[in-house]
Structures are given as structure tokens and as C-alpha cells.
Amino acid sequence: xxxxxxxxxxxxxxxxxxxxxxxxxxxxxxxxxxxxxxxxxxxxxxxxxxxxxxxxxxxxxxxxxxxxxxxxxxxxxxxxxxxxxxxxxxxxxxxxxxxxxxxxxxxxxxxxxxxxxxxxxxxxxxxxxxxxxxxxxxxxxxxxxxxxxxxxxxxxxxxxxxxxxxxxxxxxxxxxxxxxxxxxxxxxxxxxxxxxxxxxxxxxxxxxxxxxxxxxxxxxxxxxxxxxxxxxxxxxxxxxxxxxxxxxxxxxxxxxxxxxxxxxxxxxxxxxxxxxxxxxxxxxxxxxxxxxxxxxxxxxxxxxxxxxxxxxxxxxxxxxxxxxxxxxxxxxxxxxxxxxxxxxxxxxxxxxxxxxxxxxxxxxxxxxxxxxxxxxxxxxxxxxxxxxxxxxxxxxxxxxxxxxxxxxx
Numbered sequence: 001x002x003x004x005x006x007x008x009x010x011x012x013x014x015x016x017x018x019x020x021x022x023x024x025x026x027x028x029x030x031x032x033x034x035x036x037x038x039x040x041x042x043x044x045x046x047x048x049x050x051x052x053x054x055x056x057x058x059x060x061x062x063x064x065x066x067x068x069x070x071x072x073x074x075x076x077x078x079x080x081x082x083x084x085x086x087x088x089x090x091x092x093x094x095x096x097x098x099x100x101x102x103x104x105x106x107x108x109x110x111x112x113x114x115x116x117x118x119x120x121x122x123x124x125x126x127x128x129x130x131x132x133x134x135x136x137x138x139x140x141x142x143x144x145x146x147x148x149x150x151x152x153x154x155x156x157x158x159x160x161x162x163x164x165x166x167x168x169x170x171x172x173x174x175x176x177x178x179x180x181x182x183x184x185x186x187x188x189x190x191x192x193x194x195x196x197x198x199x200x201x202x203x204x205x206x207x208x209x210x211x212x213x214x215x216x217x218x219x220x221x222x223x224x225x226x227x228x229x230x231x232x233x234x235x236x237x238x239x240x241x242x243x244x245x246x247x248x249x250x251x252x253x254x255x256x257x258x259x260x261x262x263x264x265x266x267x268x269x270x271x272x273x274x275x276x277x278x279x280x281x282x283x284x285x286x287x288x289x290x291x292x293x294x295x296x297x298x299x300x301x302x303x304x305x306x307x308x309x310x311x312x313x314x315x316x317x318x319x320x321x322x323x324x325x326x327x328x329x330x331x332x333x334x335x336x337x338x339x340x341x342x343x344x345x346x347x348x349x350x351x352x353x354x355x356x357x358x359x360x361x362x363x364x365x366x367x368x369x370x371x372x373x374x375x376x377x378x379x380x381x382x383x384x385x386x387x388x389x390x391x392x393x394x395x396x397x398x399x400x401x402x403x404x405x406x407x408x409x
């Protein structure tokens with residue numbers, strides 16, 4: 001009987017997991033890989049303490065999104081509209097759309113870069129990547145899409161392998177995790193905001209909440225989802241940790257300047273060999289594809305929820321026309337932009353910083369909702385959750401103010 005009970009629980013667990021791991025890993029997209037690479041290459045391990053702190057912030061903020069979704073059975077956009085009105089909702093959607101378009105452009109730029117390292121043209125890889133993304137999102141069911149998302153999430157292991165291949169100073173890295181270091185410079189503060197903005201994202205809050213609703217989960221799944229969210233946050237930032245220490249041990253150590261993840265991969269060849277370069281490039285491709293899958297869905301989820309339009313993977317074109325039209329538009333436009341000679345690095349960095357600045361606004365909405373007993377009943381936040389969330393919000397605001405002051409001075 002005990003054995004049967006164990007297997008029943010295990011099957012139940014694997015039927016529920018998905019949202020937490022996928023949402024957390026998707027934060028490590030092309031822009032994220034580039035941000036972590038730049039942080040490691042420019043500042044060594046000095047920002048690892050920030051990564052350590054935002055692991056807790058990521059887990060707490062995404063858990064709140066899951067809980068709101070399970071209680072209300074609505075995505076974040078719909079809950080904001082019902083409780084704050086259409087004007088605030090439209091403003092939040094516009095800001096998120098601008099940031100997401102920049103981020104999706106970075107995903108397709110990441111796909112292009114990962115193959116250009118080996119001499120394959122972006123005019124082949126970007127249209128092909130866009131077609132694959134569209135076919136999976138449009139033709140695939142919810143279960144099919146989730147399996148694809150989880151598969152690409154699993155590929156992040158290459159960055160951990162890469163870390164052991166490079167053999168960084170793990171002692172120094174572990175000490176940096178718990179030793180705060182702050183530089184009073186615009187470059188340092190901008191990188192710190194980008195690090196926060198790529199790890200905890202506004203679109204991630206919209207995605208995870210709508211995804212648990214689309215999956216059909218409810219409060220009986222809460223304990224498993226909570227555990228999965230925390231597991232996802234830890235796994236995600238372990239990957240981020242290895243990217244930072246790998247570039248710190250090679251590029252930072254030898255003073256090699258980089259602008260993106262492609263530069264990082266190319267720079268690894270003389271220092272760590274072609275195998276390390278290949279692992280890094282494959283990781284960039286996987287991260288970019290996962291982001292290219294998730295971001296269009298997150299955008300469509302948010303906008304459709306906000307304005308009361310039907311959405312979900314199991315809708316057809318007739319009933320979910322707006323949902324799929326938004327997905328198609330935010331695939332075609334960013335993919336098209338990558339094919340033109342524009343400054344993709346600038347777009348990526350700007351989108352990461354917009355995410356970092358927009359995040360406190362979205363989290364304030366989340367905090368007002370999660371602590372509203374009329375909405376959440378007995379499932380409002382506990383003091384510790386509130387403390388971590390508010391510290392995250394004020395930390396981002398403080399970093400933004402310091403950046404502004406440093407620019408003026």
C-alpha cells in the first residue's frame with residue numbers, strides 16, 4: 001500500500017510541474033546569458049552577492065504569481081484590470097509590450113549569434129527559428145508546448161558542465177556570494193539593474209500566473225507548485241552563477257572586453273578551447289529558443305487577460321484569433337528586425353534595463369493584490385514574503401536612483 005501511495009504521489013507531482021521550472025529558466029534567455037557574460041567579463045565575481053539575494057526574490061515573487069493564479073483562476077492582466085481599472089491596465093500593457101518586443105528581438109539575435117560563431121548566416125537561422133517557434137505555439141497543444149519548453153530548459157546543464165571545464169576559483173566565487181561589493185559608477189549600477197531585470201522579469205510574473213491557469217491547476221496543487229517555483233529559482237541561478245564565474249575566470253582575468261554572449265563564446269577559444277566555446281554557443285542557442293517560445297506567449301497571455309479576450313493553447317484560430325495574432329506579430333516583427341543592420345546589443349541592453357525599471361511597478365500591483373483579503377481570502381502574504389518582496393522593490397528603486405545620481409555627478 002505504501003509503495004502504491006508513493007507512486008500515486010509521484011505521478012501527481014510530475015503531472016503538476018512545469019510552470020515554475022519553465023518560467024524561472026526562461027529568465028535565463030539570450031539577454032540573460034549576455035548580461036551574465038558581461039557581468040562576469042567586466043566585473044569578475046563582484047556581483048555574485050546580488051545574484052544570491054535575488055534568488056530569494058525570484059522564488060518569492062513567482063510564488064506570489066502562482067498563488068494569485070490558483071486563487072483567482074485568472075492571469076495577472078485580468079486581475080489588474082478588475083481591481084485597478086482599464087487606464088492602469090493599458091499603461092502596464094504598453095510598457096510591458098515595449099520591453100517584451102526588445103527582449104524577443106534579443107532572443108532572435110541570440111539564435112543568429114549562436115550559429116554565426118560557426119559561420120552559419122542569420123538569414124537562414126532566424127527565419128527557420130521563427131517558423132519553428134510559430135509552428136510549436138500554433139499547432140501544438142498545451143502538453144506538447146510544455147514538453148518542448150521543459151526540453152529546452154534541460155539544456156541549460158551545458159553551462160554547468162562548461163564551468164567545470166574552465167575550472168574557475170570556486171572558493172573565491174563562494175566568498176563573493178556572501179560578500180557585498182558596490183562600485184559607485186554608472187557602468188556598475190547599470191549592470192546591476194540589468195542583472196536584476198533579467199533574473200526577475202515583468203513578463204515572468206504575467207507568464208507564470210497565466211500558465212498555471214491555462215494548465216488547469218487549482219489550490220489543491222499549491223504545495224507542489226510552491227516547491228517547484230523554489231526549485232526553479234535555485235536551478236536558474238545556479239546556471240547564472242556558472243556563467244558569471246566562467247567568464248570571470250577567463251575573460252575578466254585576461255582583460256578581454258565583450259559586448260554580448262557571442263563575443264564571450266569567441267573569447268573562450270584561446271583561453272579554454274573549442275569545446276568550451278561549443279558548449280557556450282549551444283547554451284546560447286537553447287536559451288534563445290526557450291525565450292523565443294516563452295516571450296510571445298507571455299505577451300499574448302498578458303494582453304488577452306487584460307482586455308478580456310479568449311486565450312490558451314487549446315483554443316483554435318477561430319476562438320483564439322487575437323491570442324494567436326499577437327503571438328504571430330511578436331514573432332515576425334522582432335525576427336525581421338534582426339535581419340536588418342541595427343544595433344541589436346543596444347536593443348537588448350535597453351530592454352533589460354526597461355525590465356529592471358518596470359519591475360517595481362508590476363510588483364507593486366502584485367503586492368496590492370496578494371495582500372487584499374477580498375481577492376485572496378486566507379491566502380494573503382505572510383510577513384516574511386512581504387518583507388522580501390518589498391526589499392526587492394525598494395532595492396531596484398534605490399539602484400535606479402543611484403544610477404541617475406551617478407550620471408548627473
